[in-house]
Amino acid sequence: MSETKALESMIGEEYKYGFTTDVEYEDFPTGINEDVVRLISEKKNEPEWMTEFRLKAFRAWKEMEEPDWFNATYEKPKFDKLQYYSAPKNKPKLDSLDDVDPKIRETYEKLGIPLEEQKALAGVAVDAVFDSVSIFTTFKEKLAEAGVIFCSISEAIQNHPELVKKYMGSVVPARDNFYAALNSAVFSDGSFCYVPKDTICPMELSTYFRINNMNSGQFERTLIIAEENSHVSYLEGCTAPMYDEHQLHAAVVELVALENAEIKYSTIQNWYSGDEDGKGGIYNFVTKRGACRGDNSKISWTQLETGSAVTLKYPSVILQGDNSVGEFYSVAVTNNRQQADTGTKMIHLGKNTKSTIISKGISAGKSDNSYRGQVKFSKKADNARNYSQCDSMLIGQTCGAHTFPYIESANPTAKVEHEATTSRVGEDQIFYLQQRGLSEDDAISLIVNGFAKEVLKELPMEFAVEANKLLGIKLEGSVG
Amino acid sequence: MLELKDLHVEVEGEGIEILKGVNLKVKKGEIHAIMGPNGSGKSTLSKVVAGHPEYEVTKGDILFEGESILELDPDERAHKGVFLAFQYPVEVPGVTNNTLLRESYNTIAASMGREELDPLEFEDYIKDKLDLVQMDPEFLNRSVNTGFSGGEKKRNEIFQMAVLQPKLSLLDETDSGLDIDALKIVSNGINQLHGEDDAVVLITHYQRLLNYITPDYVHVMMGGKIVKSGEKELALELEEKGYDWLEDLATVNGEAK
Numbered sequence: 001m002s003e004t005k006a007l008e009s010m011i012g013e014e015y016k017y018g019f020t021t022d023v024e025y026e027d028f029p030t031g032i033n034e035d036v037v038r039l040i041s042e043k044k045n046e047p048e049w050m051t052e053f054r055l056k057a058f059r060a061w062k063e064m065e066e067p068d069w070f071n072a073t074y075e076k077p078k079f080d081k082l083q084y085y086s087a088p089k090n091k092p093k094l095d096s097l098d099d100v101d102p103k104i105r106e107t108y109e110k111l112g113i114p115l116e117e118q119k120a121l122a123g124v125a126v127d128a129v130f131d132s133v134s135i136f137t138t139f140k141e142k143l144a145e146a147g148v149i150f151c152s153i154s155e156a157i158q159n160h161p162e163l164v165k166k167y168m169g170s171v172v173p174a175r176d177n178f179y180a181a182l183n184s185a186v187f188s189d190g191s192f193c194y195v196p197k198d199t200i201c202p203m204e205l206s207t208y209f210r211i212n213n214m215n216s217g218q219f220e221r222t223l224i225i226a227e228e229n230s231h232v233s234y235l236e237g238c239t240a241p242m243y244d245e246h247q248l249h250a251a252v253v254e255l256v257a258l259e260n261a262e263i264k265y266s267t268i269q270n271w272y273s274g275d276e277d278g279k280g281g282i283y284n285f286v287t288k289r290g291a292c293r294g295d296n297s298k299i300s301w302t303q304l305e306t307g308s309a310v311t312l313k314y315p316s317v318i319l320q321g322d323n324s325v326g327e328f329y330s331v332a333v334t335n336n337r338q339q340a341d342t343g344t345k346m347i348h349l350g351k352n353t354k355s356t357i358i359s360k361g362i363s364a365g366k367s368d369n370s371y372r373g374q375v376k377f378s379k380k381a382d383n384a385r386n387y388s389q390c391d392s393m394l395i396g397q398t399c400g401a402h403t404f405p406y407i408e409s410a411n412p413t414a415k416v417e418h419e420a421t422t423s424r425v426g427e428d429q430i431f432y433l434q435q436r437g438l439s440e441d442d443a444i445s446l447i448v449n450g451f452a453k454e455v456l457k458e459l460p461m462e463f464a465v466e467a468n469k470l471l472g473i474k475l476e477g478s479v480g
Numbered sequence: 481m482l483e484l485k486d487l488h489v490e491v492e493g494e495g496i497e498i499l500k501g502v503n504l505k506v507k508k509g510e511i512h513a514i515m516g517p518n519g520s521g522k523s524t525l526s527k528v529v530a531g532h533p534e535y536e537v538t539k540g541d542i543l544f545e546g547e548s549i550l551e552l553d554p555d556e557r558a559h560k561g562v563f564l565a566f567q568y569p570v571e572v573p574g575v576t577n578n579t580l581l582r583e584s585y586n587t588i589a590a591s592m593g594r595e596e597l598d599p600l601e602f603e604d605y606i607k608d609k610l611d612l613v614q615m616d617p618e619f620l621n622r623s624v625n626t627g628f629s630g631g632e633k634k635r636n637e638i639f640q641m642a643v644l645q646p647k648l649s650l651l652d653e654t655d656s657g658l659d660i661d662a663l664k665i666v667s668n669g670i671n672q673l674h675g676e677d678d679a680v681v682l683i684t685h686y687q688r689l690l691n692y693i694t695p696d697y698v699h700v701m702m703g704g705k706i707v708k709s710g711e712k713e714l715a716l717e718l719e720e721k722g723y724d725w726l727e728d729l730a731t732v733n734g735e736a737k
């Protein structure tokens with residue numbers, strides 16, 4: 001077969017998380033207005049200040065325009081057709097796993113995330129979020145012994161209001177952008193984590209997000225706070241059923257690292273990406289930002305983005321404390337009709353701050369994959385440094401890769417180093433590996449894993465094998 | 481072991497005929513050398529035997545151990561014991577030589593019903609092979625061919641051959657790019673690997689290689705055909721006279737350019 005012909009026949013492995021769970025949902029009105037916002041707050045039994053936070057955000061959102069500066073074209077979400085809150089009907093208080101709807105338990109089982117602690121991955125605590133609500137959090141007690149709070153954000157609002165009040169919106173203000181404002185108004189659930197002073201969190205923390213309901217948007221809200229001299233590593237994973245319609249996922253994640261603290265945040269994003277022709281799939285419009293508030297603090301984002309129909313996502317770090325460090329390691333894979341516009345922002349405010357950006361984009365099929373990165377040095381950021389490396393890999397002739405780096409410097413002592421490469425997985429490379437006995441899919445998987453290695457090695461060990469497999473599966477059959 | 485019968489090959493989809501009726505028989509235990517001017521189709525021949533998707537066999541057949549392999553994918557041919565040392569070995573950044581080799585070895589072993597090796601066993605297994613081609617173990621941890629010098633790439637190909645122990649080795653200009661010492665070492669390695677049960681097809685431009693590896697037969701390829709075959713003396717004759725005197729043969733036998 002000729003190269004073009006061979007490379008054009010795209011099959012792509014079936015999405016194995018595409019099943020739906022048949023649960024009964026609480027009734028909730030469709031569309032959005034102030035009453036709906038109030039109703040969400042009411043359902044969640046929230047204190048007055050939280051309701052106010054939401055309403056303020058909603059009013060701001062109403063005045064804002066939906067952005068369109070990114071390199072993606074898609075049908076805009078119909079905000080008046082969405083359901084902004086979606087909770088399974090028989091959701092009791094979640095003190096014991098026995099109270100969780102067996103169907104939902106089964107769902108997580110099927111996804112490979114058992115909620116029974118004895119079956120769980122050793123050393124990983126899980127918060128399971130199903131549509132709009134947190135279903136269950138494992139290993140809570142063990143974490144509490146170390147003083148670590150790990151629970152759903154709804155619980156945190158009830159039980160640790162002073163922390164939530166202090167930090168929520170302090171990194172991503174409600175009016176930050178269109179989707180952050182919407183999230184601030186209607187966020188349903190998400191994870192909360194607080195690591196006290198001088199504490200190294202004894203386990204990997206992780207949240208598993210699942211969208212089940214067809215018409216609901218998922219507005220997840222995550223807040224992680226690491227006090228002085230503390231350390232925490234957190235991982236989120238996500239899947240969704242296959243529907244012909246698009247679903248909206250608009251999350252806000254805020255990280256706060258105080259003096260000498262370190263937060264490592266990893267994402268394995270495998271939302272349903274739509275079919276070969278671009279029908280269905282998740283819109284993944286996410287605002288993720290970390291603040292290195294304290295001196296010598298460090299925030300590191302690692303992401304493996306393989307799913308979603310459209311991804312717009314720029315996990316960023318504000319390097320406020322002197323000597324603070326920001327890192328962004330990303331592998332973004334697009335296949336078929338997927339579109340990803342993703343990258344990072346590194347805002348250097350403190351002296352001797354350092355940031356590293358390693359971005360690996362892999363495009364196959366008729367997909368489009370863009371890296372967009374901003375590195376900014378303020379006047380006070382003496383001797384700040386950034387190293388950026390953006391590599392793109394193309395599989396086939398019908399996909400696109402783009403790189404948009406923006407650098408702004410108000411300090412002459414700041415230094416930037418930027419490297420970018422584009423390569424194509426050629427028929428010759430695949431033939432070479434096949435000649436050495438590897439199947440075509442294994443050959444592609446090996447090439448792609450080799451390309452992404454620098455980033456994959458940053459993922460927590462427990463998830464590295466999964467990640468490798470996921471990359472392989474995602475691109476299976478992407479070369480005829 | 482290998483039999484090519486009136487093999488006609490075109491570039492897939494472009495209708496350009498490159499091989500115009502090649503006949504060749506290679507038996508177990510033999511070494512064949514194929515020589516011929518640039519662009520005569522030598523590399524194409526080796527790639528077609530290995531199953532490169534860019535080429536289409538329009539007529540004729542390729543038999544391996546008596547069976548047609550035309551319908552097999554490249555990896556299936558490799559599992560049967562076909563090995564191609566590339567004229568231009570391909571770089572695979574981020575994948576170490578060691579990773580690839582172990583995966584290759586185990587995939588082929590599994591398909592042949594041989595025992596697979598775990599990382600430690602594999603490390604033991606390849607020690608001798610490194611020695612055979614005097615390769616620095618450092619190369620195991622480097623990305624496949626990435627940043628290798630021309631000669632290092634060629635040596636790496638023979639190292640892979642040593643590890644995979646194929647039945648049929650097609651070595652496409654393995655000698656070009658090797659310095660004088662490396663040529664000796666690599667030739668010596670090939671001689672040691674070759675035995676009663678396997679066969680080697682060498683593609684080369686230089687008689688020099690044949691001083692180290694003695695072929696049983698030498699073939700001259702011109703215009704997509706084998707126009708003359710003989711024993712090792714033929715190589716000496718070519719060295720002396722070039723290819724001009726064979727031009728007539730190439731045209732007499734058909735419509736070659």
Ligand SMILES: Nc1ncnc2c1ncn2[C@@H]1O[C@H](COP(=O)(O)OP(=O)(O)OP(=O)(O)O)[C@@H](O)[C@H]1O
Nearest residue numbers: 491496498516517518519520521522523524525534
């Ligand atoms: N994919 C292709 N598309 C077009 N022409 C091709 C293709 N592959 C090979 N050819 C042509 O076929 C002819 C034979 O090429 P081949 O590489 O087999 O020659 P060779 O005998 O190995 O030459 P050399 O001694 O220079 O290595 C050349 O004219 C080459 O340009």
Ligand SMILES: [Mg+2]
Nearest residue numbers: 522523524567
């Ligand atoms: Mg050649």
